[in-house]
Amino acid sequence: MPLQNISTNGPENSEKDLSPLDSKPATISEKPGLTRNILDKVGQGGTLAGNVAGTTFQTLANAVGSTGQIAGLVLAGKLHRGEVPNYELAELAGLFGSWLEKQKRGEVSTSSLTVEGLPVFQITLKESGFLGGTYLFIFAATNTPPLDAYARSQKTGAKDFSGIALVLQTWDARRFSLEKEWSYFVWCDSARLGKGGAAADYLSAWLVDLTGRQFEKRDLLEDEPRHRAPAHPDATFTGRGEILDVISRSLLSTDLAGQGLPWLFSLSSVGGAGKSYLLNLIRQTYAPRLLSVRLDHLDYGEANNDLLNLLGLVAARFRQAGCPTPGFDKLYRQLTQSADEAEKKRKKIDFARQVGQVVSGATARKIALQLSKTFNKFWFVKHVPGIIGVGASVIEIGLGLFGQLTQEQQAEIDTLLGSQPVQDLTHTLIKDVARFVNQQQEKYYLWRRPLLVFDTYEQAGPVIDQWLRTVLLASPAFRVLEPVVLVAGRFELLTYDSRWSEFQGSLRSFRLQPFNYNETAEYLYKLGITEPRRVANLYELTGGLPLFLHLAANLNSEATIIKVLAERLLEEVDPDWRAGFLEMAVPDGFNLETVRKYTNPKSQAEPFFDVLRAASFSEYRGGMWHFLGPVRQTFLRYREMKGHA
Template sequence: MSEQRPSRQEVIRRRRRTGFVGRRNELGIFRDNFTRNLEEETYQFIFHVHGNAGVGKTSLIRQWETVARELGAVSTYVDDDVHSALEAMEAVSTQLGKQGLALKGFDKALATYRQRLHEAETAPGGQVSAETTTPGQAVSVSSTVAAQVGLAGLSLLPGVGVFTAAVNPQQIAQGADRLRAMLSIRLRNHDDVRLVMSPVQVLTPLFLEDLAEVARRRPWVVLFFDVYERTGPVLDTWLRDVLVTTEYGELPVNVQVVLSGQGRLDARCWGDWLDLIAEVPLEVFTDTEARQLMAAKGITDERVIEVVLRLSGRLPVLVDTLAQRRPHSPDAVGDPSGTAVERFLKWETDPHRRTAALACALPLQLDEDIYRAAVPEAAADQYPWLRALPFVTGQGGRCRYHDVVRAPMLRLQRAQSPAQWQTQQTRLADTFQQWRHSLEATLAPEDRWDDGQWREHRLAETYHRLCANPNQALPDALLELVRACAYHPAALRRWAQIVTQAGLDAASDKLTEWGQRLETATEDDTVGSIPALTVLLTATELSTAGQAFARAIRGREHRNADNFDAALTDYTTALALDADLARAHSGRGRTYFEMGRYGEALVDLTRAIELNPNDSGDIALRGQTYGYVGQYEEALTDLTRAIELNPQYDWALTGRGEIYRSTGRYDDALTDFARALELNPDDTWILAERGYTYWLMSRFEDALIDLTRALEIDSTYVWALTNRGTTQLLMGRHEGALTDLTRAIELNPTYTLPITQRGTTYRDMGRYDDALIDFTRAVDLDPTNDRHFAARGHLYRLLGRQEDALTDLAHAIELNPANAWATAQRGDIYRLMERYDDALADFSRAAELDPQYLASRGETYRLMERWDDASRDIEQALEADPSSLQARFEAAMLLSMTEETDRARQQWEEFDRLLETSAESSTVKTTGLFVARCALADWGRADTLLAAWLTSNPDEVSVAETLLCLNSLARSPHADAARLETYLTQLSRPSRNSSAVTSAVSTGTVA
């Protein structure tokens, strides 16, 4: 087999490497660093190469990269193609992956981030579709994730001072928390919420961990960041924290970083660390270095050397360019009075190549396709020649002209023939437009902005139209910037830079000013797009439709910052400009939804759907809104319609499953969850939702399977941990419940649900002190939640602290008068205190809210010897729920008060059977079975149950309730009073003389 030939790029690299001349001192500084002990103070791990354009910074660091690799290092190279820390990490990871050193943990987390971001965007409340042609459609919400913090700095930006004066810092702080809560609803996972909210903070530690592993496998890792004058504003703080602080973790010392840019590092960011950075300033070539380069090119004629030195100013890129064709006489170099372009191309006699060289200065960057589109047909096969020119640099199949050469070439063409300039720029714009349209045939509208190639075509098209006719193209370019705001801050910054570049290249002060203002507004990627939108809204060139669209997007930003008034103002203004802007109706409807103003939300969402009948996101959100106001049929209609429009819409399927579950249609809910899981088998939210449905159906084993599967996929899923812990609690697996609930609390210490559930577990285990700590913690974290006070009130009741119990339960009922459980708990306390009228009032209210409490009222009537009322309530309770243990118990107790001995026995036996198979706690089972055995005169079994129960140190309320039951049995016509009195004596011994026990003992005929 013949040896594989090197690629064109490898040949170019070899030629460049063998032709590198000069900079011996700089090369030595870098090479010698590899020979030093990594722990010595002389070892450098950060280099900063800086100097004016054309001094050879890129050439030098490319040579450094060659040196590093020759010495066994692995290296990566990043230039101004990245516009955020996230893109920089991705670029490094991609290049390392191509070298067999993939950052697997980071790559996996990055993929998860994109998936979760997509889920957050496509869920109702965040569902979007990309806007590419008309400003009335929905847009991406990616930028809102970062738009909630850092707004205080907006006052420094031109044109936004008035806006920031109205911003409440407290609202901003609340907004970030509120966005987390909103995303929690969509993502159901605390860590996923944090990943979407703060991707750089979450992903950087993983990036550094994987990079450290690469550093363990290789002697050195060198990361090159070129063109840093452009990327520094968005990378400075992140890189500083990565390189010299422990903000994200620690970096191995054998990881070197090289920064290369025109200016010095920003002292505001790097000032405290400049002593750790090895500065490598580059000036123009020395006379000796320039002569060395020319000698290497075979130029020895002193007259030629003097002309080259004078014309180039010893600027390396110009020295190299003028010496490229080895001129043998001064005339062959060029006339000192000639243009710079003539100097560059003097040596090229082929007119087609000269034309191609000039034409290829027009695009921002080149590949072979762009080259063929730019040059005449006669030069179509000359791309390898162009790629090898000394002022053409590149990587990864793309290349670009050096700015020192490109700028004068553009000036020449613009000045020589404005008409030809416009024609060529327009032709390139049309070419990129054609390529974009071809891509659109393969992309869904909502996927276009996510496609990097589509974005590049759109960006290049806009740039060339701005260059061709700045005034005519500016309105459309500003609209593109509005659309970029809707996509992502990183894309927005790229668009702003394009406007600046077009202004410089087309000599348009207006474009340059616009671009610089927008670049300033995008420097902080934690702020999002509000500053840029505020600047854009000052543009008189932006069309009325564009103004409305921009208002709608900024309204969304305000909404997610919890600044609802500002959001409503923007949406309403947008609708005043364009009454049929579906995006504004949708956004205002979403704002009302998040404010809890569901009626107004339904009006706007309905109008949005009228304007865009096939928007599954708005339809699903309206369905969700209907569900919130209890209009379940309307909710099901909308969610079903959303699913018909998009059968793959797993979110809508899951949402409809939740509505089915809320209406007790558990089988339908399970069907929807199963369909959603067919579409997305590893979706932890859907698994957890189905598990929760099984839980409500008391199918605890099935619930455990789904919840465990969700946790196998994501062991940090707090909601699933909480539900699995609760399921184990109901199954009596207290240790497993404590493990899950404690882990959930560790992951999210402010999430009160696992705290209260752990408190309940401790309570059921008899660990009342621990339970009280948890319930009190929940109350402190959320003092507006009635359930927390009700749980602590119930615990106080078990502890015999009846006044504290009444206080907490009263507060719970005050917070939520519809809390039937808290109302019934207070009724139980009143019943034990013989305050029967108060008890009846509470049980009546509780029964209105939930018929199961009819049995509690019936019991109270029984204690008051109002037999008819008691019988009526118990019959109604059994009719409502034949499996109700309390109703079955009261029915048996009532029959025991009569002469119907056989019927009473049948009821007690049925109660005994139901209790044995129930999921009640062990305490409830033991006491219930004990009373049943007493009623059935099974004294042997009763003795065994009582002895086992007393050794467990039962709580006072359980004892009091049991005493009441025994006292009631003692009134039975056929009761064995002597045996019952023995039990009463055992249960009412002095150590149990609490108020509840004393009251229970004093009730009835046996004392």
């Protein structure tokens, strides 16, 4: 059926003839050349095309001196280097129409139109003879829903085409499906997708004459149900569109390095501003395209301050995502299987701890190196950080960041990261992932890109931070896989360690702010809340923090909202400290001296202060630590509700 959004060019809305180009590049052959053996076998109606396509094109590939796979890669490289002309859309359509007429297979008609304002060129071949078929060839910039609708209307209309093939300059990487009965040729990536048949054979034969190469046949993407995108995206998404667009372009690019797009992203905000929500939305929306690994504070805790354990968790996440890690698993078992040996070292561990208590600096480093030679590799990696007093826990210095290490502490981390087990395990894991990604790239046009997500990064610690920066992301073997890495936490990545500036050319940083009033109103409108007074009241109570808005939106009374918000905040606090948190809302800001005034016994002041400033809703400004404004007001009102003076 006709579409309202489809218009035609030319006078009186009639379809416009598309004349062949007068000038042709010198690379185009005027003779049928290598394609004749294909066209002879297609026959009238193309009934043999589907059967002979595979063997015929293999023969043809051998004739031009290349396999199909290598040919596709060569053509893609030539396109990027400008060795093959980057034809305009009208130029391509004109060349194909001219080529079809030279084959004398039947009647060829050409026309142009617009679909949703974009130019589309259409060529129809009606083969001669009683058994002759009719084929539709569509040339367009990319695959859009309106274009699909138009092509379907042609297929189901008065013209019963024997086959439909589309030539697209680019594929819309946000689309994870295609019409199973159509053939697709993606010019910029020299890829052939979808169904075979006579229509596809005609285009393939033309492309061989035009380029000397055939396009590589690949499946669109891995059809695995657990990796499919959700049927209904989150309709309440608000206020982060620019961030999502920038990250999406990198995730969906088929040439991340060639396009110079960023691949390392730092997302920072106070607690409750929506970092984790945004990370989950990205992973869910683009699930079919991603080999996704996510770690957060729970995983850092499970690793128990042990880099080797963390590597095991990373490998486990890759396996859960469908990527086997046989090489890593074998090496990891070799390093960790000997429980008896670990027990035999217990006394040596105790002795080493005593040594670590009385030495430091260069002496400690020498001892660590000697221990690495004396004990097995696994024991060294597992215990040396704790012996020297570095560990993988957060080292709170200054503003509570872990990039500011002493020279001695840095030396011990360098010893750990340079140890053979860490290097071997990391490189073996990269090899396993590379094997999976390479297989994906050979088989699928939309292959699954590695995505590493590190959430609540402020709790990762200096060892993990430096392993990520100096070992994993510094590896050329890992970088060639074109991964995307998202690091989310309370602080910008450069704040943890200024040496992240080494990645400045590939790094984009975003600071997520609470919603402003208009964004709050938009979000609540999507939830069905439109009454202006209630919108204003919810904005005042929540300060525009997305988490607070989500919790409060469906609650009716103000007292209930205060209770729910306060108890949700206190969930991340140990029960022994919760009453103290409510008391610390009374002063407008706090430091260690302030905490001592509110703490009994005084000996608990320092550990309590550490807990206060580690809370996700605390921030440092003006020389003091503060609860976020909405959090402080919530605590104060909840404190009053509980009857505190």
